[in-house]
Amino acid sequence: MAEEATVRTLACPACGGTVAIRAAGYTVTLACEYCGSLIDVAHPDARLITRYAEAQASLTIPLGTRGSLRGVEWEAIGWLERTDGWAAWEEYLLFNPYHGYRWLIAQDGQWSLGTMLTATPRYDGGEMIVDGRSYSSFYHDNRARVTRVVGEFYWRVKVGEEVRSRDYVRPGFMLSLEEDDREQSWTLSELLLAHEIRQAFDVPYPPRWWPGMTPLAHQPSPYVQRIRSWVPIGAITIVALLVLLTLFGRTMQPQTFGFPVTPDGASVSQSFGPITVPVGRQAMTVETLTSNVEQGWVDIDIAFVNRKTQESYEAYALNEHYSGYDSDGGWSEGSRSQTLKVASLPAGTYDLVVDAQAHHWGSSADSSSWNPIAGRYETVSQPPVDVSLTVARGARFLSNFWLALLLVLVPPLLMLVLHILFENARLAQKDGPDPDASDWIRGMANP
Amino acid sequence: MKSSSFLYALWCLGVIGLYLTAASQGYSPFADGGRAAAVHGTYGPTHK
Numbered sequence: 362m363a364e365e366a367t368v369r370t371l372a373c374p375a376c377g378g379t380v381a382i383r384a385a386g387y388t389v390t391l392a393c394e395y396c397g398s399l400i401d402v403a404h405p406d407a408r409l410i411t412r413y414a415e416a417q418a419s420l421t422i423p424l425g426t427r428g429s430l431r432g433v434e435w436e437a438i439g440w441l442e443r444t445d446g447w448a449a450w451e452e453y454l455l456f457n458p459y460h461g462y463r464w465l466i467a468q469d470g471q472w473s474l475g476t477m478l479t480a481t482p483r484y485d486g487g488e489m490i491v492d493g494r495s496y497s498s499f500y501h502d503n504r505a506r507v508t509r510v511v512g513e514f515y516w517r518v519k520v521g522e523e524v525r526s527r528d529y530v531r532p533g534f535m536l537s538l539e540e541d542d543r544e545q546s547w548t549l550s551e552l553l554l555a556h557e558i559r560q561a562f563d564v565p566y567p568p569r570w571w572p573g574m575t576p577l578a579h580q581p582s583p584y585v586q587r588i589r590s591w592v593p594i595g596a597i598t599i600v601a602l603l604v605l606l607t608l609f610g611r612t613m614q615p616q617t618f619g620f621p622v623t624p625d626g627a628s629v630s631q632s633f634g635p636i637t638v639p640v641g642r643q644a645m646t647v648e649t650l651t652s653n654v655e656q657g658w659v660d661i662d663i664a665f666v667n668r669k670t671q672e673s674y675e676a677y678a679l680n681e682h683y684s685g686y687d688s689d690g691g692w693s694e695g696s697r698s699q700t701l702k703v704a705s706l707p708a709g710t711y712d713l714v715v716d717a718q719a720h721h722w723g724s725s726a727d728s729s730s731w732n733p734i735a736g737r738y739e740t741v742s743q744p745p746v747d748v749s750l751t752v753a754r755g756a757r758f759l760s761n762f763w764l765a766l767l768l769v770l771v772p773p774l775l776m777l778v779l780h781i782l783f784e785n786a787r788l789a790q791k792d793g794p795d796p797d798a799s800d801w802i803r804g805m806a807n808p
Numbered sequence: 809m810k811s812s813s814f815l816y817a818l819w820c821l822g823v824i825g826l827y828l829t830a831a832s833q834g835y836s837p838f839a840d841g842g843r844a845a846a847v848h849g850t851y852g853p854t855h856k
Contacts, residue, residue, distance in 0.1 A: 587810075587812050587813075590810060590812070590813045591812075591813065591816050594813065594816055594817050594820055595816075595820065597820075598820035598823065598824060601824055602823075602827060605824070605827060605831055606831075608831075609831035609832070641832070642833045642834050642835070644834030644836070644839065645834075676840045677840075683853035685853070694853055694854065701840040702836070702839050702840050704834055704835050704836050704839030705833055705835045705839075706834070722853065755834070756834065756836075756839075758830075758831075758836035758838070758839065760838035761831065761836050761838075762827075764837070764838075765823050765824075765826070765827040768819075768823045768826075769819075769820055772816055772819060
């Protein structure tokens, strides 16, 4: 019944076609759907305003199409195309007799629903405030000009009509001011989700953003929501990895072996065992300690040799210690102990074969050494170096944890890089300074 | 759960699985042992 009450028809003064006025009582100008002529319907005789040579544009949403957006059925009654000299966009005027007018704005395949504000937004700290939400300035002084028009409108729209515009954005929203010499109007547009506009008016899905494309000024980064939803998953994974690191990193059943090695003497080879790996595969930890090495080093080669298969699992440690005195005072460097971790020894009985050779930093066993009490180098005979090895089953591989952590973080970091690229491309259109880290973080704010 | 979250959760499960397998086998790609030729470093102090 409401539809019957609002729809009226008139005869086009140009072609005589019967044209329906869908928002009778509100519509001021109307384009004939047959010949494209613009008619002044406010005039009692439906005066012809202008005649378009071109046929009615082929619209993504044909005028007269109805669609439900957020629980309200809207009818597309007017369409116009505008440009600011850089970009062009389309605006569909939607009408519902109970809810009035809305704008459906299409640009680069993205759709926004615009609502005209009845109150002027508040200006605070360089930002506009509407309903407690702040909108930052994006475009300062643009001029939007109508290039094509079809359908019904509530003002006398014509091609070439130009307004000054300013735009303020927050992720997902754009607040636009349009003004001319007579009036100001504020419109709040919300970017529609792909499935919303698709369900309402059966339009193609918006294109997915890829690096190199220019997003809309108010288009929220598609990667923010992804990063947010991944944070708890990543956190749970990291906690699980820490638990596993604790559970699997313990060493057990340590055995200690030792022998002396003469500095600059022959290599000493010793065999210790048996060392048993009961089941499966297991890592071994070997701590090599040369507590009395001084001004020299000890090469320690170790090998776990399987008694049955003679398979060998080898590792090498270099224990060294040096000290001295110079104009800055005493110094020392090197480490007298090393921890070796040998991976994946199969089950079996092993001998630990150790080859150690000690060296003194100098030419022979009798060489000079710094005496800090006497304040000079003195020739001393080098005592044997005690080599001690502690072998234990199991090993805590921190490197595995860091590698797993890196793998867990790679996808969110990739999304973060894409987010930064997206925000840089979006903010490159902004009037003002170049984007920086604060802009990237701001782009992650809640819509 | 969105498909991207599901895929990421699957990825994380895979990482945990790999870590668990390596831990149970006592394996690490960065272990000291098993290297065929141990790299002997330079000897002597580097102090100037």
